[in-house]
Amino acid sequence: MLVLKALARGPMHGYDVAEHILAWSGDVLKVEEGALYPALHRLELRGLLASEWGVSANNRRAKYYRLTAAGRKQLAAESSDWARLSGAIARVMEA
Amino acid sequence: MRGLFTNLRLRWHALWKRRQLETDLEDELAFHLAMRDEKNREAGAAERAQRWFGNPELVKEDLRDQWTFRAIENFWRDLRYAARMLRRNPGFAAAAILSLALGIGANTTIFSLTMEFLFSQPSCRNPETLAEMRIGGHSDIDMAKYRFLRDAHIFEGLAGSNEEHKAEANWRFGSDTYRLQTMRVTENFFQVVGVPVAMGRAIEPRDGDVVVLSDRFWKARLAADPKVLGKSLIIDGRPFTVVGVLPHNHRTVLGFGFSPDLYIPASRESDIVALIARLPDGMSRQAAYARLVAACKQLDKVYPPDWGQNASWANGTEVVPVAGVERLRSLNILPFAAFFGMLMAVVGLVLLIACVNVSSLLLARASSRRQELAIRLAIGAGRGRIVRQLLAESLLLALVGTGAGLLLNVWLSGLMNRVQLPLPLPMQLLIQADWRLLLYSMAVAVGSALVAGLMPAIKATREGVSAALKLTERQVGQWPLRNALVVGQLAVSVVLLTTGFLFVRNMTRSMTMNPGFDAEHTAWAYMRLVPEKYTTAEQKQNLVRNALGELRALPGVEAASIACIVPLNDNWHSMNDIRTDISDQPIRVRFHTSCASPDYFRTMEIPILQGREFLPSDDKGAPDVVIINENMAHELFGNRNPLGHTFRYTSPTLSAPMTVVGVAKNSKYFTLGEENPLALYNPFNADAWMTNLHFLIRASRPCDVVKEIAQTLGRLDASASIEVKQMRDAMGLAFLPSRVGAALLGSMGLLGLALASIGLYGVLAYSVARRTREIGLRVALGADRAAVLRMVARKSFGLLGIGLAIGLGISMFVTKPLAMFLVPELSTSDPATFLTVVAVLGAVAFAATLGPALRALRVDPMVALRYE
Numbered sequence: 001m002l003v004l005k006a007l008a009r010g011p012m013h014g015y016d017v018a019e020h021i022l023a024w025s026g027d028v029l030k031v032e033e034g035a036l037y038p039a040l041h042r043l044e045l046r047g048l049l050a051s052e053w054g055v056s057a058n059n060r061r062a063k064y065y066r067l068t069a070a071g072r073k074q075l076a077a078e079s080s081d082w083a084r085l086s087g088a089i090a091r092v093m094e095a
Numbered sequence: 096m097r098g099l100f101t102n103l104r105l106r107w108h109a110l111w112k113r114r115q116l117e118t119d120l121e122d123e124l125a126f127h128l129a130m131r132d133e134k135n136r137e138a139g140a141a142e143r144a145q146r147w148f149g150n151p152e153l154v155k156e157d158l159r160d161q162w163t164f165r166a167i168e169n170f171w172r173d174l175r176y177a178a179r180m181l182r183r184n185p186g187f188a189a190a191a192i193l194s195l196a197l198g199i200g201a202n203t204t205i206f207s208l209t210m211e212f213l214f215s216q217p218s219c220r221n222p223e224t225l226a227e228m229r230i231g232g233h234s235d236i237d238m239a240k241y242r243f244l245r246d247a248h249i250f251e252g253l254a255g256s257n258e259e260h261k262a263e264a265n266w267r268f269g270s271d272t273y274r275l276q277t278m279r280v281t282e283n284f285f286q287v288v289g290v291p292v293a294m295g296r297a298i299e300p301r302d303g304d305v306v307v308l309s310d311r312f313w314k315a316r317l318a319a320d321p322k323v324l325g326k327s328l329i330i331d332g333r334p335f336t337v338v339g340v341l342p343h344n345h346r347t348v349l350g351f352g353f354s355p356d357l358y359i360p361a362s363r364e365s366d367i368v369a370l371i372a373r374l375p376d377g378m379s380r381q382a383a384y385a386r387l388v389a390a391c392k393q394l395d396k397v398y399p400p401d402w403g404q405n406a407s408w409a410n411g412t413e414v415v416p417v418a419g420v421e422r423l424r425s426l427n428i429l430p431f432a433a434f435f436g437m438l439m440a441v442v443g444l445v446l447l448i449a450c451v452n453v454s455s456l457l458l459a460r461a462s463s464r465r466q467e468l469a470i471r472l473a474i475g476a477g478r479g480r481i482v483r484q485l486l487a488e489s490l491l492l493a494l495v496g497t498g499a500g501l502l503l504n505v506w507l508s509g510l511m512n513r514v515q516l517p518l519p520l521p522m523q524l525l526i527q528a529d530w531r532l533l534l535y536s537m538a539v540a541v542g543s544a545l546v547a548g549l550m551p552a553i554k555a556t557r558e559g560v561s562a563a564l565k566l567t568e569r570q571v572g573q574w575p576l577r578n579a580l581v582v583g584q585l586a587v588s589v590v591l592l593t594t595g596f597l598f599v600r601n602m603t604r605s606m607t608m609n610p611g612f613d614a615e616h617t618a619w620a621y622m623r624l625v626p627e628k629y630t631t632a633e634q635k636q637n638l639v640r641n642a643l644g645e646l647r648a649l650p651g652v653e654a655a656s657i658a659c660i661v662p663l664n665d666n667w668h669s670m671n672d673i674r675t676d677i678s679d680q681p682i683r684v685r686f687h688t689s690c691a692s693p694d695y696f697r698t699m700e701i702p703i704l705q706g707r708e709f710l711p712s713d714d715k716g717a718p719d720v721v722i723i724n725e726n727m728a729h730e731l732f733g734n735r736n737p738l739g740h741t742f743r744y745t746s747p748t749l750s751a752p753m754t755v756v757g758v759a760k761n762s763k764y765f766t767l768g769e770e771n772p773l774a775l776y777n778p779f780n781a782d783a784w785m786t787n788l789h790f791l792i793r794a795s796r797p798c799d800v801v802k803e804i805a806q807t808l809g810r811l812d813a814s815a816s817i818e819v820k821q822m823r824d825a826m827g828l829a830f831l832p833s834r835v836g837a838a839l840l841g842s843m844g845l846l847g848l849a850l851a852s853i854g855l856y857g858v859l860a861y862s863v864a865r866r867t868r869e870i871g872l873r874v875a876l877g878a879d880r881a882a883v884l885r886m887v888a889r890k891s892f893g894l895l896g897i898g899l900a901i902g903l904g905i906s907m908f909v910t911k912p913l914a915m916f917l918v919p920e921l922s923t924s925d926p927a928t929f930l931t932v933v934a935v936l937g938a939v940a941f942a943a944t945l946g947p948a949l950r951a952l953r954v955d956p957m958v959a960l961r962y963e
Contacts, residue, residue: 013126014123014126014127015126033131033148033149034148034150034154035149037123037124037157037158038154038161041162042161044105045101045102045106045161046101046102047102056126056130060129061122062123063119063122063123
């Protein structure tokens with residue numbers, strides 16, 4: 001979901017996705033960055049992401065990912081699920 | 096769902112751009128690492144990007160798996176490797192494939208036969224909305240009742256057909272008259288059922304005398320005349336115009352390979368038909384049943400049923416699909432189906448033996464491949480991976496074996512399609528390879544690959560790396576697995592052989608069995624009259640009287656008579672409650688009925704034990720007299736002398752009393768397998784409706800008079816069809832079950848024996864050969880050769896003993912239900928059968944042990960020792 005969220009901002013390559021997630025979470029979600037790639041490829045193979053090769057800001061060959069229509073739908077569905085779940089948990093914790 | 100599709104599409108593309116995929120993965124990860132390194136440098140951190148990232152090789156492995164069809168690709172690679180291995184061991188491959196081909200060929204052929212015989216679809220449109228119907232417990236009803244039901248319009252269409260005795264017809268061709276099997280159908284039959292026609296058109300409503308030919312008749316009798324349409328055939332004295340020819344793969348609604356010569360309209364008022372209905376779309380059979388019952392109640396009012404009080408056409412109503420298990424059950428031929436079930440079980444065993452053969456071959460080979468496997472295990476191949484690879488090898492064997500087996504299947508099916516059985520109705524099987532066969536053989540192939548390959552593969556990889564790496568294979572315990580295979584194979588082949596041999600003995604027994612009448616010195620003349628030609632009983636009586644008179648006058652003929660039923664060829668069963676003059680209590684008996692003219696018992700040489708034969712004075716008008724057999728006499732009158740006693744039938748109405756004038760010795764009536772049948776004979780009286788006359792003629796050399804009999808009868812009525820056979824040749828139908836059983840099961844038993852012998856020989860010989868070194872050593876140390884031989888033999892015969900014991904135990908048990916296929920004189924626990932089986936397998940085992948053992952003994956002890 002985080003990957004989809006990051007890509008909702010526009011096409012970017014894997015490194016940028018990692019940076020975004022890291023920045024958003026304030027370095028809390030610092031997992032092995034390598035684990036990001038299997039996730040990206042899995043989403044691509046599920047048709048939620050599309051990819052193309054482009055040239056990065058520093059003139060290197062990089063693979064850019066972007067959300068597909070299916071990906072956008074999935075993101076919307078997952079964020080509403082998440083909102084419900086986290087809301088529920090929050091209510092439980094406050095009670 | 097769409098996700099899956101995208102997935103497959105992307106992976107499919109990647110499959111063709113393998114190198115591109117590799118560089119892409121490489122580049123993507125390298126890019127990430129480079130970016131991270133750069134950033135870390137800027138931040139002045141000393142950390143290497145790798146620490147953040149984890150192992151890029153592992154990540155790459157993961158990605159690669161996502162993008163490729165790894166399992167399938169590995170499988171493909173395994174198959175190719177297996178093919179290379181098999182090419183390098185042609186002897187092994189040939190033996191394994193031959194074993195499997197024989198096993199699978201036999202198995203799939205019996206499968207095809209079973210499917211064709213029991214589950215074939217009739218040639219029709221939408222069989223799922225067709226249903227056969229029976230009302231009032233009758234399989235056929237007459238035309239008036241048929242028309243009543245048809246005009247009730249309760250279904251989309253209601254047609255009828257008849258293929259029984261009344262559907263025979265005489266075909267006058269040149270100066271000869273032939274009896275043909277016709278299918279008499281209502282004028283709407285072809286439209287309702289939707290029978291496809293190859294040439295011309297079908298029978299249509301308001302057609303007059305038209306005929307549709309079967310492909311068989313058209314080709315065999317009319318030389319496939321291309322201009323046959325519009326020509327006319329003289330059938331029962333009238334010209335019928337040929338309007339169509341059926342396709343060669345026409346299957347009748349009756350099924351079971353029944354193949355009539357012609358279809359003609361059921362135009363006579365005396366015709367009877369079995370009902371078949373086209374249900375409206377979506378109507379369930381329950382709904383159809385309800386409608387039919389309602390219509391039957393209406394029928395009761397117009398045509399009151401004539402079989403007793405409270406009878407109704409609605410009782411015994413059935414609506415049955417035209418194919419499938421339910422139909423078999425309603426036709427009451429499940430014993431028949433059981434026979435095919437047994438055949439399937441038997442060929443299953445044959446296949447099992449073939450698989451075990453391959454199994455032992457694989458085992459033997461696995462032990463010579465131990466080092467290869469050990470090295471692969473040592474350098475890190477997973478055990479599952481190696482098992483899969485070994486299984487790929489057996490799968491390849493199974494696939495090639497199945498291919499060869501299917502060739503065998505096609506050839507055998509062709510043979511079976513051409514077989515002509517001595518049945519009263521013409522039969523032709525149309526076994527064709529179809530999707531069911533394909534599906535079945537795929538299942539068989541995979542199944543046999545697993546059965547044959549799994550055990551050796553697991554065994555080959557079970558021992559650890561260290562044990563397997565040792566260069567030589569030393570005395571390694573008892574090889575229990577291989578012994579178990581030998582024992583199992585022995586046991587299975589004992590079962591097979593017992594079954595096969597039991598049926599062969601059954602055949603010889605029934606061929607030499609005394610049917611209770613003399614079949615060697617009698618001939619049977621079957622004369623079918625054109626029904627319309629004789630309108631009164633007198634005409635027919637005259638014909639019969641003249642015929643008998645002329646037959647008796649022929650030189651060489653000792654006696655001649657006429658009967659309604661020719662024993663072992665036709666059957667007329669009755670069930671009735673009989674009241675005798677010695678008791679008021681009716682006795683329910685089921686008995687064979689026939690009628691016979693004077694001299695019948697003398698002609699057939701059936702002894703009359705008490706009383707007398709029928710006399711000319713027992714003719715119509717005289718008091719009713721009967722002759723009964725011993726069983727019937729005992730059933731009705733106990734130990735009393737039945738002569739002079741009378742009895743009556745109680746249903747449908749109380750009949751006039753019949754006086755017993757004779758007791759005939761028991762004989763066989765319809766099947767050789769029947770046990771203690773009751774039988775009753777009435778005096779023969781020619782009725783107006785009787786069209787089939789069966790003359791029985793006694794002659795010391797019946798073959799000499801066959802021709803004269805045909806000419807004599809032909810002179811009396813040229814329009815009648817006449818077939819004369821020696822009684823001995825006419826017994827084919829009675830011998831058929833035992834012959835078919837013996838042919839099928841005997842050949843399966845032989846095939847099983849051949850396979851088992853090869854396997855047994857291979858395994859025993861191999862295990863003796865493996866002990867060559869040990870034997871050499873023993874001989875070098877001064878062991879007595881005879882003692883060594885005894886030692887080797889003890890082991891082989893130990894296995895043989897265990898296998899035989901298990902096999903015989905199972906056989907005793909599983910052959911019990913076979914009794915229903917055997918003549919009563921033959922017991923399933925017939926000791927001769929078991930002894931023969933034991934002797935045959937013993938001989939094989941003896942040969943398999945002795946040969947290699949002698950060879951081992953002849954080896955120079957020094958050679959064996961030096962090898963150590």
